[in-house]
Amino acid sequence: MKKKYLDIYHELVMEIREGNFKAGERLPSEHELGSRYDTSRETIRKALHLLAQNGYIQKVRGKGSIVLDLGKYEFPVSGLTSFKELTHHSGQTIRTKVHELYQLESDGKIAELLDNTNNAPIWRLVRSREIDGEKVILDKDYIREDIVPGLTKEVCENSLYEYIENKLELVIGYAKKEIVVETVTQEDRELLDVEEHDQMVVIRSFVFLEDTTLFQFTESRHRPDKFRFVDFARRSK
Amino acid sequence: MKKKYLDIYHELVMEIREGNFKAGERLPSEHELGSRYDTSRETIRKALHLLAQNGYIQKVRGKGSIVLDLGKYEFPVSGLTSFKELTHHSGQTIRTKVHELYQLESDGKIAELLDNTNNAPIWRLVRSREIDGEKVILDKDYIREDIVPGLTKEVCENSLYEYIENKLELVIGYAKKEIVVETVTQEDRELLDVEEHDQMVVIRSFVFLEDTTLFQFTESRHRPDKFRFVDFARRSK
DNA sequence: GAGTGGTCTAGACCACAAG
DNA sequence: TTGTGGTCTAGACCACTCA
Numbered sequence: 317m318k319k320k321y322l323d324i325y326h327e328l329v330m331e332i333r334e335g336n337f338k339a340g341e342r343l344p345s346e347h348e349l350g351s352r353y354d355t356s357r358e359t360i361r362k363a364l365h366l367l368a369q370n371g372y373i374q375k376v377r378g379k380g381s382i383v384l385d386l387g388k389y390e391f392p393v394s395g396l397t398s399f400k401e402l403t404h405h406s407g408q409t410i411r412t413k414v415h416e417l418y419q420l421e422s423d424g425k426i427a428e429l430l431d432n433t434n435n436a437p438i439w440r441l442v443r444s445r446e447i448d449g450e451k452v453i454l455d456k457d458y459i460r461e462d463i464v465p466g467l468t469k470e471v472c473e474n475s476l477y478e479y480i481e482n483k484l485e486l487v488i489g490y491a492k493k494e495i496v497v498e499t500v501t502q503e504d505r506e507l508l509d510v511e512e513h514d515q516m517v518v519i520r521s522f523v524f525l526e527d528t529t530l531f532q533f534t535e536s537r538h539r540p541d542k543f544r545f546v547d548f549a550r551r552s553k
Numbered sequence: 554m555k556k557k558y559l560d561i562y563h564e565l566v567m568e569i570r571e572g573n574f575k576a577g578e579r580l581p582s583e584h585e586l587g588s589r590y591d592t593s594r595e596t597i598r599k600a601l602h603l604l605a606q607n608g609y610i611q612k613v614r615g616k617g618s619i620v621l622d623l624g625k626y627e628f629p630v631s632g633l634t635s636f637k638e639l640t641h642h643s644g645q646t647i648r649t650k651v652h653e654l655y656q657l658e659s660d661g662k663i664a665e666l667l668d669n670t671n672n673a674p675i676w677r678l679v680r681s682r683e684i685d686g687e688k689v690i691l692d693k694d695y696i697r698e699d700i701v702p703g704l705t706k707e708v709c710e711n712s713l714y715e716y717i718e719n720k721l722e723l724v725i726g727y728a729k730k731e732i733v734v735e736t737v738t739q740e741d742r743e744l745l746d747v748e749e750h751d752q753m754v755v756i757r758s759f760v761f762l763e764d765t766t767l768f769q770f771t772e773s774r775h776r777p778d779k780f781r782f783v784d785f786a787r788r789s790k
Numbered sequence: 791g792a793g794t795g796g797t798c799t800a801g802a803c804c805a806c807a808a809g
Numbered sequence: 810t811t812g813t814g815g816t817c818t819a820g821a822c823c824a825c826t827c828a
Binding site: 492528 | 595603606607608611613616619621623626628629662666725726727728729730731732733734752754757759761763764765767777778780781782783784785786787788789790
């Protein structure tokens with residue numbers, strides 16, 4: 317299905333990134349954009365809604381859509397490398413090592429965690445992440461094998477989500493997460509370069525498909541000096 | 554302005570909370586809801602979009618809107634009290650103590666942080682939060698006095714945001730946040746019950762009004778054993 | 791008063807799920 | 810084939826900002 321509003325959204329993102337619309341300035345009015353893209357105002361509004369949700373603009377009634385530059389607000393003091401940079405962007409060396417990959421036959425606790433009613437086998441996957449020569453993240457995953465079959469060491473060493481979304485063509489819908497701080501475990505010490513630290517930042521997630529199926533539980537353990545979480549929050553309207 | 558879609562949203566939230574629509578079941582179709590509320594389908598869709606954004610339902614094409622119960626997915630191991638419970642809900646005793654409240658005359662670094670071009674005075678506010686008899690959170694705020702005038706010890710001991718949004722009738726638009734872990738400072742030790750901990754979870758935020766004005770910078774320092782952040786994330790469409 | 795975004799309507803056609 | 814949600818239209822009226 318063709319999504320005109322998505323095309324317009326991507327077009328406007330590009331224009332903002334390239335500086336054709338600058339921070340503090342206003343976008344053309346919705347009426348004007350409607351003419352420019354030869355479409356209805358409601359379709360333009362869908363595109364602008366996406367821009368606002370993703371922090372590119374702020375809509376102000378009576379004035380217009382103001383272009384933002386959230387990147388310019390950098391936090392003082394902490395000169396650490398960002399988590400997003402570490403995991404997604406930039407040319408940092410990330411090496412993944414698979415420590416465990418096997419199927420559990422409906423272990424009681426984990427089966428209950430993932431879904432009370434399902435008796436399918438469950439993958440247990442343990443990986444460490446080495447960034448710039450230091451092993452600082454430990455990822456422990458439990459994944460329903462009936463939904464994500466065919467996992468191999470090679471797949472897990474590259475991007476698991478790339479495999480799930482592109483090869484298996486599953487669509488992830490939503491996730492529930494928590495972030496807490498806990499004491500270092502023996503496993504952390506064995507698989508990571510914990511060094512002098514005695515606490516770890518722990519991110520736990522339940523991950524659901526678009527059709528509401530719960531298929532994965534993840535525990536991601538980060539050495540605290542290498543952890544950073546950045547968030548952009550806005551009221552939902 | 555009357556917002557029909559907001560009324561419908563609140564009505565449906567109440568029905569879900571009361572169990573009239575149960576988790577796993579489907580809401581009535583958009584067409585059906587349109588008849589029921591005597592409104593157009595697009596207006597119903599706005600209400601359902603809000604429900605989805607806030608984790609009440611998941612829309613599935615061809616099937617319908619499925620009611621979720623994210624509350625039932627509770628994280629194992631960590632039996633700690635949640636941050637949200639601590640700060641927002643429940644009958645826990647929270648006592649706020651104001652340690653500092655005064656105006657800075659355009660201090661260079663802070664002025665630059667809050668806004669390069671503004672020479673208005675800036676409030677410096679330092680508060681500790683005592684929860685169930687332990688002082689575990691230290692909040693340090695810098696607030697533009699021209700936007701938030703009239704701060705008193707009493708206002709800051711109660712809810713600052715209640716004052717800003719209800720008394721001053723300012724509307725907060727969005728915020729940029731980061732979460733990191735840093736070592737305990739001398740100030741933490743003096744104002745909080747740090748005990749044996751040597752690290753703190755630090756949440757820093759830039760807070761903006763609806764008209765894109767940056768008016769506040771906040772540093773909130775939490776004792777790690779009392780910190781918990783819960784998040785519900787979904788793809789924006 | 792002119793221009794902006796916010797809400798709302800009454801349709802239309804399309805893609806997907808399930809019987 | 811029927812029913813569902815997803816996209817899109819061409820209007821309308823309202824609330825707000827600013828000259």
